[in-house]
Amino acid sequence: MKMSKKPQFSRRLEGVSESATLKLNATVQAMKAQGVDIINLTAGEPDFWVPDAAKSAVIEALQANRSKYTPVPGIPELREAVATKTNRQQMSLAQEDLWKASHVVITNGAKQALFNALLALLNPGDAVLIPSPYWLSYPEMVKIAGGIPQFISAPLSQGFKIQPQQLENALNFQVKAIILNSPCNPTGAVYSKEEFQALAKVLSHHPAAGNVWIISDEIYDRIHFGRIPFCSFLDAAPELRDRTITLNGLSKSAAMTGWRVGWSVASEEITQAMIIIQGQSTSGINALAQWAGLAAIQLPEENFVSQIQSFKQRRDLLLDQLKNRIHLELFTPDGAFYAFIGIRYYLKPGENSIGFAQRLLEEAHVAVVPGTPFGEQQFIRLSFATDPKAIAEGCRRFSQYLN
Ligand SMILES: Cc1ncc(COP(=O)(O)O)c(C=O)c1O
Numbered sequence: 537m538k539m540s541k542k543p544q545f546s547r548r549l550e551g552v553s554e555s556a557t558l559k560l561n562a563t564v565q566a567m568k569a570q571g572v573d574i575i576n577l578t579a580g581e582p583d584f585w586v587p588d589a590a591k592s593a594v595i596e597a598l599q600a601n602r603s604k605y606t607p608v609p610g611i612p613e614l615r616e617a618v619a620t621k622t623n624r625q626q627m628s629l630a631q632e633d634l635w636k637a638s639h640v641v642i643t644n645g646a647k648q649a650l651f652n653a654l655l656a657l658l659n660p661g662d663a664v665l666i667p668s669p670y671w672l673s674y675p676e677m678v679k680i681a682g683g684i685p686q687f688i689s690a691p692l693s694q695g696f697k698i699q700p701q702q703l704e705n706a707l708n709f710q711v712k713a714i715i716l717n718s719p720c721n722p723t724g725a726v727y728s729k730e731e732f733q734a735l736a737k738v739l740s741h742h743p744a745a746g747n748v749w750i751i752s753d754e755i756y757d758r759i760h761f762g763r764i765p766f767c768s769f770l771d772a773a774p775e776l777r778d779r780t781i782t783l784n785g786l787s788k789s790a791a792m793t794g795w796r797v798g799w800s801v802a803s804e805e806i807t808q809a810m811i812i813i814q815g816q817s818t819s820g821i822n823a824l825a826q827w828a829g830l831a832a833i834q835l836p837e838e839n840f841v842s843q844i845q846s847f848k849q850r851r852d853l854l855l856d857q858l859k860n861r862i863h864l865e866l867f868t869p870d871g872a873f874y875a876f877i878g879i880r881y882y883l884k885p886g887e888n889s890i891g892f893a894q895r896l897l898e899e900a901h902v903a904v905v906p907g908t909p910f911g912e913q914q915f916i917r918l919s920f921a922t923d924p925k926a927i928a929e930g931c932r933r934f935s936q937y938l939n
Pocket of ligand 1: 580644645646647648671717720721753755784785786787793797798
């Protein structure tokens with residue numbers, strides 16, 4: 537008889553969790569397959585279609601056989617277009633500091649840009665500061681890259697944002713980077729220019745901050761609702777240009793999640809390091825997706841206005857449906873397409889948001905994402921990137937369930 541021996545995998549995976557959202561999605565799909573009528577408020581992607589210009593561009597590129605390997609950091613046209621877009625968002629940069637194609641790496645979604653950055657920066661034991669709540673992949677990626685995630689609490693009472701004094705207290709010589717994310721997943725919090733400037737001041741002057749890199753994840757840049765305009769970190773802090781890596785992509789802003797078009801924009805030195813990593817891992821992204829991405833990034837802003845208005849109306853609908861539940865802790869998101877809601881009052885003794893989300897799914901047939909993997913045990917995330925009827929019905933069931 538064969539002895540069954542536990543396979544030995546890399547220690548790199550110790551303490552790294554699988555994606556909680558993907559796992560939950562599997563349960564939802566299984567219940568749906570059994571015919572259960574589920575209202576799904578877990579979506580991490582817009583429910584709009586890919587722009588027609590991107591569809592035409594991909595067909596054209598395919599017919600013209602533009603489907604061989606591309607340069608590792610991407611086709612020059614797309615790198616150039618990303619540099620132009622970023623310069624438009626970072627108007628405070630001095631003329632000689634403006635971005636060029638050579639500062640851009642096109643990646644398999646913003647996710648790979650973040651991986652490239654962490655692998656290029658971290659040595660074992662380096663700490664990475666992460667405001668909490670956070671997008672659930674940040675700490676896991678930091679761990680895979682050999683780093684240690686260190687959290688700075690950004691509670692609801694602070695509008696889910698960190699204060700300069702907290703950053704001051706968190707910095708020490710072990711810290712190699714900080715990950716900022718505005719608009720934020722899961723909270724929808726948006727940092728104003730002044731708030732970023734206050735954080736930048738600490739990152740410029742703190743005695744232990746001189747070698748700290750700023751990774752600014754701006755993937756939700758287009759999705760904000762007017763109260764606080766989107767501010768790219770370097771527009772607030774051009775003096776930190778040489779140690780900031782700006783991440784972005786088309787997944788959320790152009791509804792192109794499956795195309796996997798993201799990028800990093802950073803100084804040439806770190807860009808070269810990230811190109812080495814990408815060259816030895818993926819060799820760059822799908823050629824055809826890059827042509828589609830080029831068409832999408834060149835579309836005028838007006839093309840997306842109705843999508844943003846629609847997200848805003850859905851946000852208002854969701855909050856309106858829940859506002860009478862006085863024991864829910866509600867926060868009005870200024871960007872992204874999630875409402876992060878406190879459910880402390882409704883938890884059973886010893887229960888956290890995972891148990892609550894499970895009950896809600898099984899008993900009320902509403903799927904939401906528990907806050908636990910985002911760093912908040914007593915919150916849940918409701919996505920409003922779905923049809924208003926589903927939002928209204930989901931809120932009705934949720935509200936009734938709380939009775
Ligand atoms: C904050 C944040 N950053 C990055 C990503 C990854 O985006 P992409 O699809 O471009 O890899 C996501 C996706 O959910 C996200 O929410």
